[in-house]
Amino acid sequence: MTLAGAVPRTARLRAELRAARRRHREGRAGDLYLALMFVVVYGGLSYRAVAGLGRLLGHAEPVRWWLAGAVALALAGLGYRGARVFGPLVAGPAEQTWALSTPVDRGRWLLGPLLVRVVAGALGGAVLGIGFAALAGAHPFAWVAATGAGLGAALVALAGLLQTRHLRRIHPLEWVPAGAGFAGATAVLVVHARDVALPVPAAMPVPVAIAALVLAAALTVAAARGLGRVDRAALASGAQIADATATATIFLDPTLLFGVLEARRWRALGRVRRRPFWSGWSRLPGRRWWLLLAAETRRLARRPGALAVWAALLVVPYSVAVLAPVFGMPARLVAAYFATGRLARGLRLVHASPALRRAIGGDDRYLHAVHLVVPALGLALWWLASAGSVPAQPPQALLVYPLAILFAVYRGATGPPRSYDGGAVDTPFGLIPAALLAQLFRGVDVLAVVVLVSLFVR
Amino acid sequence: MAELLVVRNLVRRFGDRTVLDRLSFELDAGEVCAVVGPNGAGKTTLLRCVVGADRADGGSIRLAGRQLVETDPWVRASVASVLDDVDFFPDLSVREHLDLLAFGHGTPDAAGTVERIVAELGLDEAQDQLPATLSSGQRRRAALASCFVRPRRLLVLDEPEQRLDVAGRAWLTRTLLAERDAGTAVLLASHDPELIEAVADYHLEFGDTEPGDADPEEAG
Numbered sequence: 001m002t003l004a005g006a007v008p009r010t011a012r013l014r015a016e017l018r019a020a021r022r023r024h025r026e027g028r029a030g031d032l033y034l035a036l037m038f039v040v041v042y043g044g045l046s047y048r049a050v051a052g053l054g055r056l057l058g059h060a061e062p063v064r065w066w067l068a069g070a071v072a073l074a075l076a077g078l079g080y081r082g083a084r085v086f087g088p089l090v091a092g093p094a095e096q097t098w099a100l101s102t103p104v105d106r107g108r109w110l111l112g113p114l115l116v117r118v119v120a121g122a123l124g125g126a127v128l129g130i131g132f133a134a135l136a137g138a139h140p141f142a143w144v145a146a147t148g149a150g151l152g153a154a155l156v157a158l159a160g161l162l163q164t165r166h167l168r169r170i171h172p173l174e175w176v177p178a179g180a181g182f183a184g185a186t187a188v189l190v191v192h193a194r195d196v197a198l199p200v201p202a203a204m205p206v207p208v209a210i211a212a213l214v215l216a217a218a219l220t221v222a223a224a225r226g227l228g229r230v231d232r233a234a235l236a237s238g239a240q241i242a243d244a245t246a247t248a249t250i251f252l253d254p255t256l257l258f259g260v261l262e263a264r265r266w267r268a269l270g271r272v273r274r275r276p277f278w279s280g281w282s283r284l285p286g287r288r289w290w291l292l293l294a295a296e297t298r299r300l301a302r303r304p305g306a307l308a309v310w311a312a313l314l315v316v317p318y319s320v321a322v323l324a325p326v327f328g329m330p331a332r333l334v335a336a337y338f339a340t341g342r343l344a345r346g347l348r349l350v351h352a353s354p355a356l357r358r359a360i361g362g363d364d365r366y367l368h369a370v371h372l373v374v375p376a377l378g379l380a381l382w383w384l385a386s387a388g389s390v391p392a393q394p395p396q397a398l399l400v401y402p403l404a405i406l407f408a409v410y411r412g413a414t415g416p417p418r419s420y421d422g423g424a425v426d427t428p429f430g431l432i433p434a435a436l437l438a439q440l441f442r443g444v445d446v447l448a449v450v451v452l453v454s455l456f457v458r
Numbered sequence: 459m460a461e462l463l464v465v466r467n468l469v470r471r472f473g474d475r476t477v478l479d480r481l482s483f484e485l486d487a488g489e490v491c492a493v494v495g496p497n498g499a500g501k502t503t504l505l506r507c508v509v510g511a512d513r514a515d516g517g518s519i520r521l522a523g524r525q526l527v528e529t530d531p532w533v534r535a536s537v538a539s540v541l542d543d544v545d546f547f548p549d550l551s552v553r554e555h556l557d558l559l560a561f562g563h564g565t566p567d568a569a570g571t572v573e574r575i576v577a578e579l580g581l582d583e584a585q586d587q588l589p590a591t592l593s594s595g596q597r598r599r600a601a602l603a604s605c606f607v608r609p610r611r612l613l614v615l616d617e618p619e620q621r622l623d624v625a626g627r628a629w630l631t632r633t634l635l636a637e638r639d640a641g642t643a644v645l646l647a648s649h650d651p652e653l654i655e656a657v658a659d660y661h662l663e664f665g666d667t668e669p670g671d672a673d674p675e676e677a678g
Binding site for chain 2 (some may be wrong): 006020102104106228271
């Protein structure tokens with residue numbers, strides 16, 4: 001048994017770690033320069049695009065103000081949910097093993113990362129505020145942005161505070177911001193459809209912005225005070241997702257992240273109730289077809305989140321029809337693609353696994369056809385429900401567009417396995433293998449063509 | 459000898475599956491307990507709960523009479539562990555990892571201790587290498603070294619014999635016996651009957667499980 005000596009101060013250990021890591025790193029300044037350039041160039045372009053769109057849309061109507069506000073709230077709520085999934089504080093296995101296992105002050109070690117995340121939340125909130133101001137004509141501009149920054153920081157700080165309290169399960173109340181945003185957007189759309197006049201919003205009161213900033217500061221202080229209670233289990237829970245996100249970003253393959261999220265979801269569920277498939281199937285002609293379809297619907301019922309997203313995406317075309325009517329049909333097509341994609345998990349699974357196909361039996365076309373039924377039915381329902389978002393339906397919207405979307409989803413779900421070799425092309429995001437680009441845009445390419453057609457053929 | 463680790467009615471569930479069901483045991487200072495059982499029996503989950511990498515749903519774990527809470531600096535100074543989640547900073551050499559850990563724990567004569575452990579584990583040649591250049595066996599040795607360059611009262615090891623060659627396993631056996639003699643309590647999960655036979659004072663048997671009941675934390 002070895003006895004401990006004097007434990008160093010947190011800042012000293014962090015300095016040692018940084019100094020050691022710097023010794024083997026080159027081009028750090030270049031990395032920072034690139035990151036800064038990325039923020040400046042793409043941030044500037046995004047701002048110009050949003051501001052240009054605001055000018056294109058002309059004078060802001062009250063309905064746009066309320067709708068854009070609700071959408072901004074929904075996005076902020078989803079961002080908060082993302083922060084909770086990540087932690088927001090995470091520590092990878094290396095940090096856990098070599099730094100966090102030491103008895104240095106845990107609270108001081110985590111203070112810097114917490115503040116970085118709160119600032120990132122403030123920046124995200126400010127971006128949402130700026131988008132809201134540009135789209136809805138909310139003013140004064142600076143105070144709207146400040147309110148967004150305050151609320152963004154407050155949500156991240158709240159997520160940090162809950163992490164210090166070891167609340168790893170998401171409480172239903174935590175869906176309130178996103179839920180209120182979606183419900184608000186739906187309510188605004190319903191009211192607007194009934195030609196009910198909405199009140200003209202006043203200028204953003206300065207006290208609201210100040211209150212948001214004060215709330216953010218108070219929550220940050222509360223979270224910082226509890227950092228000493230954040231244990232290894234809490235820090236590790238988001239590390240796998242952070243790692244998967246980084247890998248998915250580097251390899252431009254979101255399925256790497258979805259796989260980890262899906263595994264976590266099933267692990268949390270643990271066990272499901274065993275139910276025999278209805279014996280009546282066996283008496284129907286083509287019984288295997290019906291059984292596979294029953295299994296597919298049963299899997300879907302175990303993923304209620306997919307159905308919720310499928311339904312929630314209906315808000316998109318109706319919102320765009322109000323915010324930017326000229327993009328009503330393209331928005332409907334894009335949302336239809338993503339909504340249908342949520343129902344195509346079975347198709348993706350069966351296509352991606354030769355072993356699964358061998359086990360099930362039957363040729364690939366047969367298996368693809370069975371697993372395309374649910375997406376097709378889902379798309380048909382969704383398309384009908386979204387019909388009201390585009391008042392003047394062109395003839396091709398009846399059959400050609402939905403069939404094209406179904407084909408796009410099918411194409412996206414049945415691509416070849418990812419390949420990272422072959423020739424590379426230079427893109428604004430760096431060198432990317434050409435074959436990988438082709439695989440990534442599989443399905444999206446068809447969608448892009450349909451969207452272009454919808455813009456020019458009315 | 460005094461009870462160092464006391465586990466009472468430990469429960470860990472994943473969804474509605476109970477992996478650890480009111481598990482109780484004690485471990486004295488200078489005693490080695492081997493956790494044995496088939497894959498998926500819950501061995502890794504138990505070790506993760508003991509080191510604070512996972513939170514139990516019920517029960518208590520006490521170390522030297524104190525509630526074992528991972529955020530307590532005294533607990534971190536007392537419990538050394540190598541589980542299946544050890545990883546390395548890609549831009550630090552083996553030696554720098556060990557120096558950092560010894561420094562963070564305030565190990566007396568940190569440089570000398572690291573020097574000795576590196577030599578014992580045959581990592582002299584590899585000590586300035588970055589992790590990406592290490593073999594899986596060398597990574598395992600470096601991970602195990604992390605336990606011995608720092609203070610410890612309780613050593614928690616998950617299948618420490620994995621990826622070690624014959625010499626490495628012999629070193630592991632000698633070292634665990636020396637730790638026992640020095641008064642360190644050792645809790646290890648292992649599938650190696652020779653290692654268990656050589657070092658363990660008693661076994662904690664985990665029962666058979668159905669394939670569907672596999673411990674989600676356990677890789678092997």
